[in-house]
Amino acid sequence: MLSAMLNGLFGTKQERDLKELVPYLRAVNKLEPWAVALGDQDFPLQTRTLKEELKAGASLDSLLPRAFALAREACRRVLGERPYDVQILGALTLHEGRITEMKTGEGKTLTGVPAAYLNALTGKGVHIVTVNDYLASRDKAQMEKVHNFLGLTVGLILPNMDNNARKEAYACDITYATNNELGFDYLRDNMAWDMRAKSMREERNFCIIDEIDSILIDEARTPLIISGPDEEEDTSVIQKVNTLVSYFVEVEKDPVTGQYPLEDPLIKTVHTGDFKLDEKSKRILFTDAGFNKMEGLLQKAGIITGSLFEGKNFEYVHYVTQAMKAHKLFFIDVDYVVVEGQVQIVDEFTGRVLHGRRYSDGLHQAIEAKENIRVAKRSLTMATITFQNFFRMYDKISGMTGTADTEAREFTKIYKLDVAVMPTNRPIVRDDEQDEIYLNHQFKMEAIAKDVKERHSVGQPVLIGTVSVDRSEQLSKVLTKAGVPHEVLNAKNHGREALIIAEAGASGAVTIATNMAGRGTDIKLGGNPEVRARKHVDPEQDPERYQQIYQKELERNAMEYQAIKALGGLYIVGTERHESRRIDNQLRGRAGRQGDPGRSKFYISLDDDLMRLFGGERFRALMGKWGMDSGEALQHGLVSKSIERAQKRVEERNYEIRKHLLDYDDVLNRQRQHIYTLRDSLLKEEMMSRRLIRTASELTSEFLEAYHKSKNRQESESSDAQFLQDLHMQFGFTPADVEQFLNASLDLQRQEMNTFFELDMSEKASAIEPEMFNKFLRFEYLRQLDRKWQQHLDAMEGLREAVNLRTYAQRNPLVEYKLEGFQMFDAMIDDLARVIVARIFRVKLQPVQSVENRPKATVSTHQSMGNLLSGGGGGAEAPKSVSPSATPPKTSQPINIQRRVEKVGRNDPCPCGSGKKYKQCHGK
Template structure:
């Protein structure tokens, strides 16, 4: 520790060295500024073309960085009147280098992303800029589009309301803005398409993630899932919810406040525990006692919900239903974890306070909550495709991001994503005053103190922003302020539609804004209010651009006065009503105040009843506070207490990191399999010679069958059983019949080749290829769904192997990949067998054309081999393809026609492929009249 301090004193911190390394590049950019200023407007897109030519000639992005950044800076100044400061250019360089840029709130991170996006877009491979919601994606794309267009690049944005064609057009742009959810879901949807032309994304080149800590850490525990309808078991959730209230919690020890420790109990002692279940609030888990399981069994029998025992395979799922019902009632609360809107349960993001549109709790929990709230239960869904944000974003060739708070999670960013964090200095010193926390004995006293503090600040005109952790707490404080006669705005998941208006005026004189964590992301609170917003309001919705500009000039003058007045009052006062589990969320809230050198103030109010203090401090800390003389209504305010709370938060962060790391270790197994499946799927969609793939698989299978036969024949020399078994397997697998003495490896392969060639001729090469493709895609998608469910079940099963001194993760990897290999074999063999067993039936018109083709071929037998024979063969091919093609006019009609033409049926031992012409033996004279054997001529 001492040596570290000495080295830091001599050489500076790692961050100091990282910032110092940016200075020479910044100097090179500044040296090109006069050159950029000298360019005419029409020269900017021309310069972009020159950059692209230089890259094509072998130069690197680093070679052209100084000129490109200088050009981008000048374009920004000319188009929107904003010239990036040197610290913003440093942040841009850091982003280009594939690192995380930490910049304080108000330092202009949206503008920082423009230069690296422009530079990396010059490669022509596209750049994705990720934001946390649709509003910010559209806002940032529209506000930065003029800069990119001035430089000669195109800009798109991906919104949840867009259709497939619009998405594809926006992804084709040089720079594309969108949310993490939309980019991730588009990736999953693309890999469910049955035509490569329908895919919207074009690869993963370079990505800049705004508010990277929110997306990579806060949302990392929730995977993206595309679901389809599964088993309808909604009635079971209703039934269980009726009787879950009959279960009782295990009594806690009055001294320790803990449940009885069952670790070293005998079965008899465990059976004697009074109560049915225990609750773990930290992990949000419910566990049943032995007596609880018996009680559930009695309840189910009493109400005739099951027959037999709860332990029977068909009944054991009821344990799961009771578990989720208890979790719904005891651990998930309305207006805290979710809210009810339009008859639906909508999840609230605990980190942002926003509604997670379209998200549902997994594993039946969402249905249990719907049953608890007595609203319509949606049918349980089956996972069709899933990916975690960690594995999705690790697909990009280069990844970077920016946020106001990343340093506290630097270790996780480095371990999971290989990203380093560099804190960029502020343009002006931070003038905000961060006060010590005030700690109260109970929650009621805390809320009263907060209300009084808000009233005092409001009366003198200082704007106040109050951060709460849930919708419930924001409405509680709102009611308290209403009783005190204090005008205020509430911003939470219930009225997020007014977010822009509320935030725009949060810095106005005398404004009081109560907000959940949603106010802490991507928003800009200006002291004195927002002149642009007020100008829009003054001019009216139907105002012309000239009317708006006139109104803006008036509002700017008014704003200057308000700004100076609010600044004199101390700036924006941020009050935190509770410490969050993560220090980053608290820092985000604090960061709303003191932007660009403005004054500000922040303070957190805490009670011993708060979730963080209660779960990680416990009743002991509250009792200790009382013993040392802490009186009701008297707060404690001391720097040591702040450090203690920070250490508690750090412990929670470390614990959450381990949970995310653990989840990722398991998901990495799924990710490798998903990558293989999706790559194979794309290969098949783009392959126009799938019959060759099927034939190669058939050859491998024949080789295996004959290897097994030879081995069995060697060990059973006096038995005919191995040969009979071989013949049966060949008939069952390929539906071909050979003479009893003709079962040689070469003969089987030749017969299969002849079979597949004839089918391709009859159906037409393109139609036959489409049929095989459809079979492959159908089988891959079906088996992949089964694999997702199998891996989910396997993960739960391997956890028990730890009791056998085995590593569950290692066991999961071994079993998971064994199952995956079996799945690939099943897909390959099933499609191969189906293609050979299919029967091609021609329509009457096609059959007539086929007859004419044979007549033409017969006439060609008397002509010379090199002329007439080849012409007839070509005619046969072209006529057959025309006859089949005449019925296929469009993708949908084509698929239906292929499916009807190639009727698949289950065939027994005696079924053979029907031919429309006599079979020609390999050693027979070739029908073309060449005089050669068939196998050496047209049958080659």
């Protein structure tokens, strides 16, 4: 009521947004005659003029009318398409750093051109982000001609490109790439061993994200991870545990309500089963009987000895839990597919395979064991980041989608992004019918097949949306049995995606697609003339023949268009409601393009996941009271509203999950930024010896201050002994080195030790070339930094699991995670300083006179330098090469490295200062 009154007084948000943009649109339209009068050769000259004005101090907003007018005219001349006024309004929204919601078929790809052109004038680069490689390649190929006409360069990032090609693409004015490639390149750049090996620019200026809701919301729950296998893990345990799953029995549910029996806190409930399933949050909950059975099975299998809850055995609870989740909550052709002996995750929102992604925490391995394929070793995280934190590093982000308004709250709270809804170029005339509800899945499928067969028989194209690969294949069998020819698009044949969708509007076409989110290919009534012509001839090889065939296809398309229009346009069939209203709206939005007629209807059964988990039993009881037959459909506005309320509850829950994950990742993100800044400073450092001396001075100051405090407490003998031992273990000082100033003042001791460090560095630098010595120090520092960071990531993951248990003690787990996380990070930074100083100052470098005389002490690469420095036992190796940028640089200068301390026994403390035995650390 209040909202309606405010809208009446001040107008809706959409009306207010448009009112602010209209003056800019008028200014652009006013300059259109000026742009039309320019010659083709004038456009690059105008671009150069705009760049010079920008350098002279002009703002982007002051250049906007001319830049947009130039971009619009360039599109008309190069592509034969003049952007509509609504597309210019959308481009204005993008430039302002907002999200523009434009319905399907309104030309979002063209909308991005003016905004990208204007912001590329800064020379800092613009990234246009798409959801898959096909769209990145397609959009780049189409829009590159326009940008080149304007005098800009355009690049494209694809998988398997070498580092030089990536660097060239990122150096362009405008770069097309997927969100995955951008995120992984950022992580790879921050694992590089040389500044020249980085591919991306340092600045992240402006990005336009196509299908922004798919990228920043749907895919945001899964972080990007670069990892390497844990060579020490025994995967046979996972396979053994997998064989135990069949022995566990689920707790019996109430046959009427379908719910588990409630536990009475006053009476000890005896469950007739071992576990419960929480399908909403995908959890396994074991009963007491379940834990007892687990202990007995693990003991019988010889996996554990003693109690399950002993410290050494408790990890096997996790193995069993993950195996149970793999069997009971994750299903083939729904959550994942198996392709060429590999488990590949299916995106629940788009139905696409998420290449290169793996379920974390051992779940992926449990699924591999379940599917009886090779179990890969557990991955150790080397670098990770979420899409939320990656894209928030840009100075300005914007995006386009057909469905963002339902998620406006999340975009505002997490990304500080406003959503502006653009009007359609022509009014929408699509007929959205009420849902039809059936008692069970079988009756629903029969009704869908009957409806689709009728539509197909008259030549009306039908697009059917399903929520999983499994459901799409079930429906395909039903339609085949009914004699309806059709195409199936899901994660198993996504390679033909563009061709299938392009022809989904042809006369009589029936297409089954797993979720239509982010498809990015326009469905035109009558089919796509361009795609049809390309099937016959490549326009690059024979342009004349291509034009001839294209004209014939245009004529054919015009005839089909009128016939399909008379039948009611594209018919959209939803086989069930999705958890998110936004995904349903994306499916519906495929019909009614540019004022075309269309129709949509959703078929629902009480067996559907959404109905089953959120009130299906209540509806089943109502249908029984109303005396409905099993195969009869129910259509009622009350039911549709109840479904929408259920969807809102799920959306709220999913938002809270994403917000919760981001709160935790924000802690790690601040630490990540510190590490990556430190790494960059190491790569740019020209005098690494100065840095090492400063670090050593800070450490010795701590030693000296502690020493003097203990002396003041009259503990001179014990403090002297500890002081000498600390200096010996940390820096290799002998008692003779220290005795001469043991009783000196604090300032004199600092001065003497700093002098020692400077002389030591000078001696090492004189033993080899200064440049080579600098590279050696940088390599060792980077190696230790990466090793510590990887260990810290693993520790933070463990901490995150541990703090959740503290809710039982009425403590906030997020606060606990922040406090302990930063304590662990500070300890890691301090430990890094101690380790690197100990390793550098405890070695002696000498030039090699003859390689033949001293073969064991000669090294020719930084990798072997690191191995010798760690005592010849390997130590922590440099990160496995994930790209050319992660490989350490080489040098051909032979270096002799000698230990300056006595031989260390295998059971002695490791000289690096880690606190471990030598055989468990650098003597491993």
